[in-house]
Amino acid sequence: MGKVIMTADDSASVRQMVSFTLKQSGYEVVEAVDGKDALQKLSGQKVDMLITDLNMPNLDGIGLIKGARAIPTCKFIPIVMLTTESQDGKKQEGKAAGATGWIVKPFKPDQLLAVVKKVLG
Amino acid sequence: MSDQHRQAFKEEAYELLAELETSLLELEEAPDDMEVIGRVFRAMHTIKGSGAMFGFDDIAAFTHEVETVFDQVRNGKIAVTKNLINLTLAARDRIKAMLDASDGGGVADEAYDAEIIAGLKKLLPETDGGKSGTASVPESPLPATDLSQDDVTYRIRFTPVSDIFLNGTNPVSLLNELRQLGNCRIVAQTCAIPKLADLEPESCYVYWDIILTTSVGKNAIMDVFIFVEDDCDLKIDVIDDGGRLDTEANYKKLGEILVERGDLTSSSMGAILSQQKRFGEIAIESGLVEPDKVQSALVEQQHVKEIRQERQTQDSVSSIRVPSDKLDILVNLVGELVTVQARLSETSAGRKDPELLSIAEEVERLTTELRDNALNIRMLPIGTTFSKFKRLVRDLSLELGKEIEMTTDGAETELDKTVIERLNDPLVHLIRNSIDHGIESPDVRESTGKPRQGTVHLSAVHSGDSVLITINDDGAGLNKEAIRAKAVEKGLVTATAELSEKEIFSLIFAPGFSTAQKVTSVSGRGVGMDVVKQAIELLRGSININSQPGVGTTITVRIPLTLAIIESLLVKIGSDCFVMPLSLVEECVELTNADVQKAHGRHIANVRGQIVPYIPLRERFRIKENAPSIEQIVITQVNNQRVGFVVDHVIGEHQTVIKSLGRAYRDVKGLSGATILGDGSVALILDIPQLLHSVEMEERAA
Numbered sequence: 001m002g003k004v005i006m007t008a009d010d011s012a013s014v015r016q017m018v019s020f021t022l023k024q025s026g027y028e029v030v031e032a033v034d035g036k037d038a039l040q041k042l043s044g045q046k047v048d049m050l051i052t053d054l055n056m057p058n059l060d061g062i063g064l065i066k067g068a069r070a071i072p073t074c075k076f077i078p079i080v081m082l083t084t085e086s087q088d089g090k091k092q093e094g095k096a097a098g099a100t101g102w103i104v105k106p107f108k109p110d111q112l113l114a115v116v117k118k119v120l121g
Numbered sequence: 122m123s124d125q126h127r128q129a130f131k132e133e134a135y136e137l138l139a140e141l142e143t144s145l146l147e148l149e150e151a152p153d154d155m156e157v158i159g160r161v162f163r164a165m166h167t168i169k170g171s172g173a174m175f176g177f178d179d180i181a182a183f184t185h186e187v188e189t190v191f192d193q194v195r196n197g198k199i200a201v202t203k204n205l206i207n208l209t210l211a212a213r214d215r216i217k218a219m220l221d222a223s224d225g226g227g228v229a230d231e232a233y234d235a236e237i238i239a240g241l242k243k244l245l246p247e248t249d250g251g252k253s254g255t256a257s258v259p260e261s262p263l264p265a266t267d268l269s270q271d272d273v274t275y276r277i278r279f280t281p282v283s284d285i286f287l288n289g290t291n292p293v294s295l296l297n298e299l300r301q302l303g304n305c306r307i308v309a310q311t312c313a314i315p316k317l318a319d320l321e322p323e324s325c326y327v328y329w330d331i332i333l334t335t336s337v338g339k340n341a342i343m344d345v346f347i348f349v350e351d352d353c354d355l356k357i358d359v360i361d362d363g364g365r366l367d368t369e370a371n372y373k374k375l376g377e378i379l380v381e382r383g384d385l386t387s388s389s390m391g392a393i394l395s396q397q398k399r400f401g402e403i404a405i406e407s408g409l410v411e412p413d414k415v416q417s418a419l420v421e422q423q424h425v426k427e428i429r430q431e432r433q434t435q436d437s438v439s440s441i442r443v444p445s446d447k448l449d450i451l452v453n454l455v456g457e458l459v460t461v462q463a464r465l466s467e468t469s470a471g472r473k474d475p476e477l478l479s480i481a482e483e484v485e486r487l488t489t490e491l492r493d494n495a496l497n498i499r500m501l502p503i504g505t506t507f508s509k510f511k512r513l514v515r516d517l518s519l520e521l522g523k524e525i526e527m528t529t530d531g532a533e534t535e536l537d538k539t540v541i542e543r544l545n546d547p548l549v550h551l552i553r554n555s556i557d558h559g560i561e562s563p564d565v566r567e568s569t570g571k572p573r574q575g576t577v578h579l580s581a582v583h584s585g586d587s588v589l590i591t592i593n594d595d596g597a598g599l600n601k602e603a604i605r606a607k608a609v610e611k612g613l614v615t616a617t618a619e620l621s622e623k624e625i626f627s628l629i630f631a632p633g634f635s636t637a638q639k640v641t642s643v644s645g646r647g648v649g650m651d652v653v654k655q656a657i658e659l660l661r662g663s664i665n666i667n668s669q670p671g672v673g674t675t676i677t678v679r680i681p682l683t684l685a686i687i688e689s690l691l692v693k694i695g696s697d698c699f700v701m702p703l704s705l706v707e708e709c710v711e712l713t714n715a716d717v718q719k720a721h722g723r724h725i726a727n728v729r730g731q732i733v734p735y736i737p738l739r740e741r742f743r744i745k746e747n748a749p750s751i752e753q754i755v756i757t758q759v760n761n762q763r764v765g766f767v768v769d770h771v772i773g774e775h776q777t778v779i780k781s782l783g784r785a786y787r788d789v790k791g792l793s794g795a796t797i798l799g800d801g802s803v804a805l806i807l808d809i810p811q812l813l814h815s816v817e818m819e820e821r822a823a
Contacts, residue, residue: 011167013130013175020126055163069287078289084170100289101348106173106181119348121294 003048003120006030008038008064009082010056018051021109022116035059039067042074049120050079051103051112054090062090062097069098078119082107130175131220137164138217145210152201161209162191168216180219186238187212190245199244208240272303272336274361274425278382279346280328280354287323290349296329298345303335306424308417328354330382330417332424334361361425372425375400378418385410445538448499455488455495456686456778462488463776463799492686492776500682501541503581503588504532509545510552514577517556524563524573525556530580536588540680543660544590547653551592551676552577554650559596559674569671571595583682587662587704590678599668601625607634623761626666630654658810661687661702661793663760691775691804692755692768694739695746698804699768700777700796705757705809709771712752726754726765735765736816738807759810766809779806790815 005027007018019029030047032038036058038050050068054061061081068074078100083090091102100119103112141164148157165188173181187209193199215234277299281292299305307329314326333342339357346355358381361372376394379385385404393403401419404410462484469481507529518525536544560566560575567573578593601622608614608628620628628634632651657664662680681687681704688703710728712735720726726733735754754765777796782789793808 010163011133011171013126013133013171014167016129017126017174055166057160057163076286076289078291082170084166095288095351098288105170106175118294118298119289119291121291121297 002026002028004028005049006032006047007051008032009053010034021112025113035064038064042068042071046073049077053082062093065097065099080115127175130171134168134220137168138213140164141213145206148201149206158195162195165191180216186241190241205244208237212237272334273359274334276358276360277331278356281325282352283324285325285352295345299331299333302337303333306332306420308420310413312411312413332421334428372422375418378421379410384414451495455492458488459492459776459778460797467799499538500535501538502533503536503541506541506545507532523560525560525575525577527577531582534581534583534588540660547656550653555592555594559594561597587679587681591675593675595673598670598672598674604628687777689775689777691772693770693772694768695744700804700806707756707758710754712754712767714750733763733765735767737767757809759813764813
């Protein structure tokens with residue numbers, strides 16, 4: 001069974017692209033439309049990795065990372081945040097909240113897969 | 122990026138723009154509502170981020186400017202004014218126009234864009250005014266490919282912070298990533314692991330020393346650690362620059378490495394050095410350095426030594442091209458030398474002079490070495506021929522409308538150059554046969570449950586002083602009945618003859634035999650297999666067939682390694698010496714007059730209960746002298762049958778330098794050459810398979 005990766009993003013097109021790319025490489029994907037939705041799904045289901053956008057309504061990425069790290073099954077999973085170059089400070093904030101790494105938007109499917117491979121081993 | 126993704130983005134963007142419009146109008150009513158400001162910012166942000174990702178670079182660049190302003194609004198640095206709302210609404214319309222334009226409608230209006238942006242920039246506080254970053258310079262966490270070609274060796278010490286796991290980082294996957302960059306040795310430093318009672322399971326107590334030889338450059342190594350840069354102590358030093366400066370194979374001393382790494386102070390090193398023991402032992406004993414650290418330094422020493430040695434051998438490995446006739450001359454000379462050496466050994470053995478004996482022994486040793494080396498020079502891997510066959514298979518299967526794949530094995534197996542050359546034609550013939558007769562057409566294969574594509578497997582492997590070459594196909598196998606019927610039709614066997622499987626298979630080597638239903642351009646003219654067999658026997662080799670109906674056929678060709686010098690058995694009949702290739706000889710047994718009488722005149726011997734037919738060579742060669750009362754039978758294995766050859770005496774093993782008999786004797790059957798013995802006399806080399814064949818023919822005729 002493939003590893004399960006959650007993509008949390010309020011942009012449907014980004015979710016679609018991430019999900020499409022990962023599924024093609026044999027991963028299973030769970031989609032969440034914002035931080036709140038993601039946290040809800042995380043507490044009900046074990047995922048192996050989380051890819052989250054930082055700017056989301058209801059609960060933003062930083063909040064999601066902090067919340068996820070508090071869930072026992074998510075304590076050590078890799079969490080990768082999607083940032084833009086204008087958010088360098090956010091990168092640090094995210095790392096402090098417990099993010100494993102980041103992907104800078106815009107990214108290509110290959111770059112996404114490289115990062116997933118890197119953190120998921 | 123596929124159109125499907127672009128379309129999804131556009132739909133989303135239109136939605137966002139509609140929402141943006143509403144939000145902006147709301148904002149005009151309530152300029153301080155942070156939630157609405159956040160919504161506006163997020164809409165911009167998503168349009169920018171996704172836009173760039175799906176190739177809408179103009180939209181991304183433009184939206185970036187608007188987003189920057191709203192970032193400031195969000196941070197409370199700019200107030201929401203009527204002007205800002207107006208500009209943003211105008212910007213929103215431009216973004217929508219750009220989206221429309223991407224479908225071929227609408228026109229880009231750069232002047233208007235610039236006007237809006239200039240207006241927005243005026244709103245930015247002075248300090249940030251000039252810092253409008255260009256949109257999206259993609260920063261990639263992928264390893265940058267450095268073009269430096271030399272392998273450089275790095276020493277990396279990777280010390281993660283103890284709570285590295287809490288960030289979801291797995292140090293092992295980082296180490297694995299390093300391993301993929303090049304030749305890598307990793308030593309885990311475990312000295313900081315506390316007692317079990319004190320151990321915090323969520324903490325990382327280990328750090329790693331990594332020695333890595335790679336051509337990707339330091340940046341690529343740094344990239345591996347890009348996510349943990351702030352969560353670890355990373356030291357990367359070049360310890361070998363790929364041989365640009367020094368080429369010494371010896372690397373730094375252990376103490377120097379430890380000091381360089383900062384694991385030991387140089388004054389401590391001096392103290393240790395003043396004792397005259399192995400550095401590492403003392404360093405550990407004295408407690409100045411942990412054993413792990415010494416171990417790690419030793420690994421570094423070893424690693425660099427190895428890569429430097431490798432480099433040196435690479436530098437010195439070179440080859441020279443020599444015309445092959447020069448090699449032939451060399452091998453000939455070695456042959457002469459072997460002969461002379463045999464004489465020397467024989468003479469010295471008769472003289473009982475210890476000094477001469479020791480010289481002769483020395484010469485013998487050197488000659489053997491020289492012989493082996495000289496013959497080795499002529500050895501070539503058989504692979505070159507193999508690749509020619511690949512082409513053959515490809516062309517033939519196209520021509521015949523069959524789907525055939527050829528696999529090979531043992532291409533590196535070495536054989537004498539001449540042997541390889543002379544092996545080419547027989548092998549081509551055998552492969553053609555496999556393709557033409559063996560492998561069925563794709564439809565037939567499919568109906569019998571086999572894959573459409575047939576396989577011909579060619580392999581070469583050393584076996585003692587020979588090389589075994591097998592050609593294996595997964596075709597229909599030999600049809601025993603068809604072979605038998607054909608042989609009867611051609612008068613090769615009688616219709617009632619009882620034949621074993623082996624005997625039936627060997628019929629296909631009979632001259633003029635062919636079972637193909639129709640003659641194709643590939644095979645089927647019946648000149649095939651007997652010619653193949655002759656050619657292989659000329660090389661003093663043998664050929665063997667194994668086949669199973671429906672499963673396939675395996676043909677095994679056994680070829681001696683070299684043609685120039687062979688190990689052989691020296692025998693004597695009367696006053697003449699003969700030589701038999703040792704590879705064919707199985708054993709020697711005595712033949713007494715009583716045995717001959719018991720057999721009632723038939724040439725049959727009883728060897729441990731087994732009946733072995735024999736050929737009395739004295740009769741065959743018409744040697745007049747009287748036979749001794751006890752003769753010897755040399756039992757050989759030819760074409761999978763045991764046959765004895767009766768001689769007077771077996772003298773022993775002999776290194777035989779093969780000399781051809783010259784044109785006049787070329788057609789003599791039963792002799793494959795001659796050799797010069799130690800005493801200068803000539804011994805003839807017996808062609809055992811040929812001898813057997815001619816005797817069989819005579820029997821059949823009689």
